[in-house]
Structure formats: structure tokens, C-alpha cells
Amino acid sequence: MTQIFTNHIGYDSGDTKQAVYRRKDKETPVSFSVVCDKTDTPVFTGTLAECGEVDRWETGYYYTMRFDDVQEEGTYYLTVTDDAGKTARSYPFQIAKNLLEVSTLSAVGYYFKAQRSTGEYEAIDKRLRFVGNRTGTHDVHGGWYDATGDYGVHLSHLCHTNYFNPQQAAFSAYAFFKMNDLLEKAEYPYYTMLKRRILEEGMYGADFMMRMRAPSKSFFRSKSRTMDAYGPVSKMRVISCSFRNPTKRKGGGAWGDYNEVTDYDYETSFRSGGGYAIAALAYAARTAFPSDYTKEEYLNAAIESYEYLEANNEKYANDGKWNLLDEYCALEALIEIYKTTREFDYLRRAGQMADRIMDRYVAIDDTMGYLRVNDTDRPFFHAADAGMPVVNLLDYYRICRDSEKKAKVLDICERLMRHEVAVTNEVANPFGYARQLVIGGDGVKKTQFFYPHDVETAPWWQGENARIASLASAARSLAQETADEALAAALKKYADDQINWVLGLNPFDSCMLEGEGRNNIDYFFEYDRRDFIQCPGGIVNGITGGLHDEHGIEFVFKPTDEVIDNWRWAEQWIPHATWYMYALCLKKI
Known part of the structure; x- marks a missing residue:
């Protein structure tokens, strides 16, 4: 059917502005207009750019419309006129300065x-037992429920996969402090009350990280359940463990033999939440806000935990090896410890960790490349945190005192993001959805739209709103630093496209931020x-590749004989919300 897709909420006055038109039959659109909703007067007229069909989505034939020059605040709608003289009209949307930040950050x-x-849950969590054979109880109350259907609280999961740990509650705790600084x-200047609430969440998260510290100086990874969600909380709530060799898998869960579980399997490596737990504690140590601990206690905990994990990380890593994920999480921990202590040794060690990350760079040509996740040529790709290496390298760039190293960090980040933009733009892609270089279960490197279904996380795969918001964060962070004006412009559009996708500018015309826009799932x-x-205010997993064809597209609104649980698409998850807020706060708003 003929349809005009826009960001349901609207566009910031200074952002790029794009909409997408899907034709019904063979008609050819001739022109489009941006029309003032109050006066029905066109304020801008332009021509559409033909994109065609997308991969094997089978969702229609597309054209794009750009109207960046429309910056006056107001409510507008779009019209498209075709060669038969017929006109299609969009829903109204707003244009205003700081529109998305003012409209959605608070929610x-x-x-x-x-x-x-x-x-x-809090009552039980104050004396929480372990699943399996570990004895004793700990006070681990606090944290945020992980997802719509998961009342567990996790610093990370998917630990058995080695390369796909998402950063969850610890990253959220850290990110609230970071977002306050960005604002x-x-x-x-008018975010006073919002910043207070953001700091409150950050300190709430830091206090939880303190309670999640294990006697070893690592952190307990997860509070979970041992049975279905309807059992008594007193019986099902536990401090859970990871299984290094799981024998059973369902969704994001993995089970195995409890007799094989050691104390290390209850606790975190850098990549399974330890790095960002330390970063959050170091941030809390320099933040003036009411809390349960002193600044000295936060800082001592951060330093002790960092030193312990640096010496023992291999024992906690599922495969006994450091990889890129450990390094970018450890880098952020070192950055925050340095910023709090101002001790040069932490800056020096952060530089060494940044070097380890940059040593993983693989050139594709003279201008762009990707990062290896391990010691082979396996490319880094991730369902939630794809932009994190660039975000963290740029955080190091901003504190680095060595001009030669600063130039190298910036150059590597530019090359990595040129590659992301190039992969996104190498095929018909009217919505600008961030495509990716992956390696599937067959061992073949390839570029595609959505996260592959046959990698180590299987049968876990889901929508990628965290991934694309993390890449929007990386793009906006780099756009503020690069002197390459063409790259900066491309990055700004790339970032805007990802946020637009979340807020309704997608083939399903669905705003994936609950309570906003249309067609919430x-x-x-x-x-x-x-x-x-x-x-309300939560962001769902989002759109995926097709159930049986990763070149297709899927977003399951209603039950079918094959899909009786639509968690892959409709479950809200805190990394989506965290990265979305982070991306918005990274603008010069």
C-alpha cells in the first residue's frame, strides 16, 4: 500500500530530516512537499530519490525524501504527488529544537x-541464596528488572558464547553518570530536574554494584530464578551462575551440570559486567549525591576490583582468555578510575589497554577496516554493543596527553566508522538501517542487515535497538571530534537514521518506544x-531478519502457529533504553 513513513515524534530543528515513501503499484512519485499543519501551506518542495526494493524484505518499493532545510518550529505533514496526479499524505509530526530529548528522555x-x-523481590534479595552447590547468602538488593518477561537483574549474560556478552545493569549504572555529564x-540549560533524576538512578545503580561485590573482589553476575515466573519469590529467587559448557539452551538462557560449577562461575570477568561495575563505582566516587556509601568506599572498591580482575580475568572468562570485549570494558574502568584519582599510572595503563584494542584493527583498504574480536581474523559484531569500542576509545582520546597517540586513536575510530557507514550504504537501504559485517555459523564473512541466527548465541537472537543506538552513540561521539567534514556529515545522518528507526521510521510504521507514536507492539x-x-518509556527488542531467511524481515505483532511467544521482537530490555538515552545525550543539545 502507498504509505509515507516518518519519525512519529518528529525531528530536531538542526538534525538531518528524512522520510520514506512506499508506492502501491507502478506509479512514479513526482514531488513531495512539507506542509504546515496549521495553515496547510507548503513550506518546502523537493524531489524523491528512488531506492527500490530492499534485500528480500518483500515490503515494497521505496523512495526517500530529505528536507533538512526545514528548521522552523511547528507541526507539519508530508504530501507526495505521483505521475497520475494522486496525492498521499503522512501523519503530522513536529520540528523543534531538542525535540526528542525534551519529549522522550524523561519518559x-x-x-x-x-x-x-x-x-x-527486595525483601528476599537482602539475604539471597545461591543456585547450585555454593553455600551462604548475600545482601544483593537493588538493580533494575532486566526485561518485560524477566524479573532477574543481570550485569551480563550469554557468557558461554565468549564474544557476545551484552553490558546490562552495570552499564546502565555507569551510563546515568555519563549522561548527567553530557547534559x-x-x-x-533547562534539564535541572531531569539531571537530578538521572543522578539518582546512577547512584542507585552504584549502590547496587557495591552490594554485588563478591568476597573475591569480583562481582556476582546475576540474580535470577530457578522456576517459572509464577512460583513463590522466596523459592525461585537466587544468585545465579554461568555454565561454561551448557547442555540446554532456550532463548537467552543456558543450563548445564551444577556439579561442574565453581565459585568463578557465579562472578564476573571484565566482559561479563565487571568492567562497567568498576567504571560506575569510580564515577560515583567523584559524584556529590546522597547514597549508601562514602566516596572513599566507592573508590577503594573500584580500585580493588580492578586490580583483582586484571590479575585474574582469565579465571572468570568462559574460555580462559582475554578478548576485545574484556579490553573495551577494562578500558572504560581505567578511564573512570583515572578521572577520579588523577593518578598518572591509571592513564598510562588506559593507554596500554587502548593499544591492545587498536592492535586488533584489520584494514580493508587505506581508509577503513574493522576490529578482530580475538587472535584470529574473526570480525567483531554484536547484537547490543556494536558501537562500544569506538565510544570507549574516544573516551580515552579525550583524556590522552600524548598527541601522537591521540592522532592514532582518532584515525582508528574514523576508519572503523567509515566502514560502518560504507557497509550500511553498499546496498539499497532507504531507512539507513545500520548493516554489519558478520561471520555466520558457516565461517563465512559477509555483510547483512540483521544479527545472524546461527552463531554461538543460538537459539538466542532478537531485535537490535540497542545495537543501532550504540552505533548512533559512536557516530555522534566521533562527529564531535573529526576534522573530516564529509565524514562528520555522514555520521550525523547515520546516527539520526538509527534513532528514527526506533521511533517509527521503519517498514512496520511502529514506534518501538512504548507510549509514544503509533503501532506500539x-x-x-x-x-x-x-x-x-x-x-511506558521502555524500548522493545525490535525488528529482526526473517524467521527462516535472514535476508528477510520480521516483526511479529500477533500469535501464529509458529510464534506463540514474541519475546524476540516485543520484550523490553534495559540496554535498548540505556543506549537510546546515551545517543540522545551525546548531541550538542
């Missing part, structure tokens, strides 16, 4: 407060049960 921040682990530097399981209700 997503409140989502986190709604996800706090309180009530009967402090912003041009827009509901979460169902067992055909039609609605036991887990979406929370």
Missing part, C-alpha cells in the same frame, strides 16, 4: 525507576497470554 528515565527491583555540557506468550505488560 525513558522514568522507565528505569519503574524497573527497580523492589517489594517482595551538563549541553547548550540547552504488545508482548504475548503461550499464544495470547498478557501476563507481562509493557512499561
